[in-house]
Amino acid sequence: MLELAYLRADREDARARLSKRNIDADALLAKALELDEHRRSTQNALDSRLAELNELSRSIGELMKGGKKDEADAARARTTDLKARTQELKEELDAAEKALHDHLCTIPNAPHAQVPPGRTPEDNVTVMQEGAIPELPADAKPHWELGEEYDLLHMDLGVKVTGAGFPVYSGQGARLQRALIAFFLDQATAAGYREIIPPHLVNAASAFATGQLPDKEGQMYHATVDDLYLIPTAEVPITNLYRDEIVDRAKLPVRLVGYTPCFRREAGSYGAHVRGLNRVHQFDKVEIVRIEEPEKSYAALEEMVAHVKGLLRALELPYRQLLLCGGDMGFASAMTYDMEVYAAAQKRWLEVSSISNFETFQSNRLKLRMRGDDKKPRLAHTLNGSALALARIVAALLENNQTPEGIRIPKALQPYTGFDMIRKWTAA
RNA sequence: GGAGAGGUGGCAGAGCGGUCGAAUGCGGCGGUCUUGAAAACCGCUUUGCCCGCAAGGGCAACGGGGGUUCGAAUCCCUCCCUCUCCGCCA
Known part of the structure; x- marks a missing residue:
């Protein structure tokens, strides 16, 4: 499996090398980068929601310790929507990661510059x-x-x-x-x-x-x-x-x-x-x-x-x-x-x-x-x-x-x- | 195959519902001291992903997966693996 970081950093090199295999390197790379883009934006969204949730949980813990049960209950109520949203995003991220991984698995290794072109x-x-x-x-x-x-x-x-x-x-x-x-x-x-x-x-x-x-x-x-x-x-x-x-x-x-x-x-x-x-x-x-x-x-x-x-x-x-x-x-x-x-x-x-x-x-x-x-x-x-x-x-x-x-x-x-x-x- | 115990950082080994990515020891790295070394003392010491030029920040991971909960290394389910005893066996 090729490294995603390499595909991102040096797409042109990857395209040139992969082309020696007589495959549509452009299409494969475009799809990989597109799937990666989706994966990253999904993870960003999920991470922010999780950060909020973590912050809420922390505050609930402190409120409970301070005996402020009413405020704690209020905060607890606010977690419901967040949890549902993180659940959705989690599933989306899993799917995005799998799609990316599956796609990367279909891309062969990039031939070295010295590899001669040819089909047979x-x-x-x-x-x-x-x-x-x-x-x-x-x-x-x-x-x-x-x-x-x-x-x-x-x-x-x-x-x-x-x-x-x-x-x-x-x-x-x-x-x-x-x-x-x-x-x-x-x-x-x-x-x-x-x-x-x-x-x-x-x-x-x-x-x-x-x-x-x-x-x-x-x-x-x-x-x-x-x-x-x-x-x-x-x-x-x-x-x-x-x-x-x-x-x-x-x-x-x-x-x-x-x-x-x-x-x-x-x-x-x-x-x-x-x-x-x-x-x-x-x-x-x-x-x-x-x-x-x-x-x-x-x-x-x-x-x-x-x-x-x-x-x-x-x-x-x-x-x-x-x-x-x-x-x-x-x-x-x-x-x-x-x-x-x-x-x-x-x-x-x-x-x-x-x-x-x-x-x-x-x-x-x-x-x-x-x-x-x-x-x-x-x-x-x-x-x-x-x-x-x-x-x-x-x-x-x-x-x-x-x-x-x-x-x-x-x-x-x-x-x-x-x-x-x-x-x-x-x-x- | 049967019965029991257990899987936590490089290793050993705590933690058993809240600030624990995780005590402590060993090992490793850097420093102080020393002519040098040892000892002693001080500090550092997992990985992946995301945002960022950077500084830095966020998320995840305590065998794998799922569940309960506002919150799980800690509770529940399930799978895998390891160890001990018994059985079988080259």
């Missing part, structure tokens, strides 16, 4: 690309075939146990999964991130604060009996650790990392391009989260990108960095880089990380503030990024590293897997 993924800017694209023989197999062949991955078993899009990993496939998680966590920890194991279900307040509600309601699994949501990313519980907090500036930046499974309904996504691990309902991800001073958040964003690049390099995967255009960015983000790896058998790029600066969009909902020298609390900036999302990394690793002898494991991962090659499994 075609308009994203490739910032850089690195790593050789493997030349595979014509009979190279996509990861879902390799998964079955080497007994690593079974989509059909997931269907039996749960439903489509719930992968089952087995043998060296399961071990590879665990190795990647441990590797990513160790790398992040070495880079100064503090490890967190958060809950995998969150309440509605948490889902709202990071922007999943109400914007992406249908994306989350909802456990209705307890009104809890399965997390679509560790970002939700980890960022919410700091909800309603005022962090001392000396404690910034906050750097956190957490591994969790992620659950996404991905309703309506079917077809050949989502086969295998390309898009699933449950996947593992290591997420990094940062809380920063506003002045430092974009430097932090670049640091996070550099960290992720280091991981991809260590995994010897060809990758590219995309700066998302205004039309392709997430609702809550002010600037997003996507990292994609090349899956050589499918001959396509797969998104394995999305690294975003939310500026104050989340912290405004979170009420996550920092206290600087001026001792007046101000909203902090929040950022997060995948480092990394496993399912697609596994897909690329399997495809790119297939050889006639087996599937090669990158050197950096070998201490974690305990093997350097995935081979056909046979019962001993």
Whole structure:
């Protein structure tokens, strides 16, 4: 949620930035300011009535104490109309605040000045690309075939146990999964991130604060009996650790990392391009989260990108960095880089990380503030990024590293897997 | 799941119908003193919104919501949460 103070103080800047999302920024802003105007005038009226009422009550108290019962009764009689009026105004204010809040919830974050214009993924800017694209023989197999062949991955078993899009990993496939998680966590920890194991279900307040509600309601699994949501990313519980907090500036930046499974309904996504691990309902991800001073958040964003690049390099995967255009960015983000790896058998790029600066969009909902020298609390900036999302990394690793002898494991991962090659499994 | 107790400021902990945004202690910040530090002493120390250039002023908040009352942290209802005991259990 954008800050009202910002919209009021710098409407032109807000309009210019929001326009990159190809929305009618003018209309949205005009309505917001109009609703705000109404809210303020209502509150002014209410506050004056309440002040009168408070004054009357005080005087009644004194009159009672002084034994002047008649005068007290007279004053008491005068409160009746005032009370009725405050009641009306109170209801009006509640309605005005709700209308304003609801409207603000429909406005996406304002893209940063550097975000390129555009409507579709075609308009994203490739910032850089690195790593050789493997030349595979014509009979190279996509990861879902390799998964079955080497007994690593079974989509059909997931269907039996749960439903489509719930992968089952087995043998060296399961071990590879665990190795990647441990590797990513160790790398992040070495880079100064503090490890967190958060809950995998969150309440509605948490889902709202990071922007999943109400914007992406249908994306989350909802456990209705307890009104809890399965997390679509560790970002939700980890960022919410700091909800309603005022962090001392000396404690910034906050750097956190957490591994969790992620659950996404991905309703309506079917077809050949989502086969295998390309898009699933449950996947593992290591997420990094940062809380920063506003002045430092974009430097932090670049640091996070550099960290992720280091991981991809260590995994010897060809990758590219995309700066998302205004039309392709997430609702809550002010600037997003996507990292994609090349899956050589499918001959396509797969998104394995999305690294975003939310500026104050989340912290405004979170009420996550920092206290600087001026001792007046101000909203902090929040950022997060995948480092990394496993399912697609596994897909690329399997495809790119297939050889006639087996599937090669990158050197950096070998201490974690305990093997350097995935081979056909046979019962001993 | 059953029974009981309780939710107040950064923490501990008073208040139980009127000037209480809230005693007191601890912590924190500033100052006096000191060569320096400690101790002692003095002062300050929640947040949001509104009006105002500012100085300053107003409103709201004592787990959430609702009610009684001229007036509620204090009384009533309801929901949530925490703790203790019992049950169940990885």
